Amino acid sequence: MTPNVMAWFQKIVALYPPEGPCLEVGSMNVNGSVRDMFPEPYTGLDMRPGAGVDEVAEFLYWTQYGYRSIVSTETLEHTLEPWSIVEKMSECLDDGGRVYLSVPWMFVMHDYPEDCWRILPRAMNHILERAGLTPLLIENDESHTFAVAEKAA
Numbered sequence: 001m002t003p004n005v006m007a008w009f010q011k012i013v014a015l016y017p018p019e020g021p022c023l024e025v026g027s028m029n030v031n032g033s034v035r036d037m038f039p040e041p042y043t044g045l046d047m048r049p050g051a052g053v054d055e056v057a058e059f060l061y062w063t064q065y066g067y068r069s070i071v072s073t074e075t076l077e078h079t080l081e082p083w084s085i086v087e088k089m090s091e092c093l094d095d096g097g098r099v100y101l102s103v104p105w106m107f108v109m110h111d112y113p114e115d116c117w118r119i120l121p122r123a124m125n126h127i128l129e130r131a132g133l134t135p136l137l138i139e140n141d142e143s144h145t146f147a148v149a150e151k152a153a
Helices: 003-015 082-092 121-130
Strands: 022-025 042-046 067-073 093-104 133-140 144-151
Touching (some): 082 093, 082 121, 082 133, 093 121, 121 133, 121 144
Parallel strands (some): 022 067, 067 093
Antiparallel strands (some): 093 144, 133 144
8 A cells, every 4th residue: 555545544534533333345455454544343355365354255245234434445446347346335334334445546557356447536426426425525646536425324
């Protein structure tokens, strides 16, 4: 995880404090984790085992609900349909729950296991609204798009 992503999450959890239970989608710690910024109970989900992974599963088939916070860093670009992933996040959230997202838009291709998308702020807004989430903040920096959105209560 690049330093700018870590810094953004440190800033954003102070502005929009997350609540538990928390789910991280794409939790394998390849190069850094935001796990310690989010409350317990915390479940790290990924499609393969590794550091930071509590449950191995394909998220689109995940059947646990009732999360107050869902976080996903550097994951949506690796999915064929990022909008489907965000729609599933919305489904898994309690009313009033929030998603916290980061995705590169200016970054070298990187296969974990494949690299499919770059998402800019306008597209992120569309993906969030399509999923029935209200964007609270969408911004980008020199390399990443970031978002916090809430499910209506």
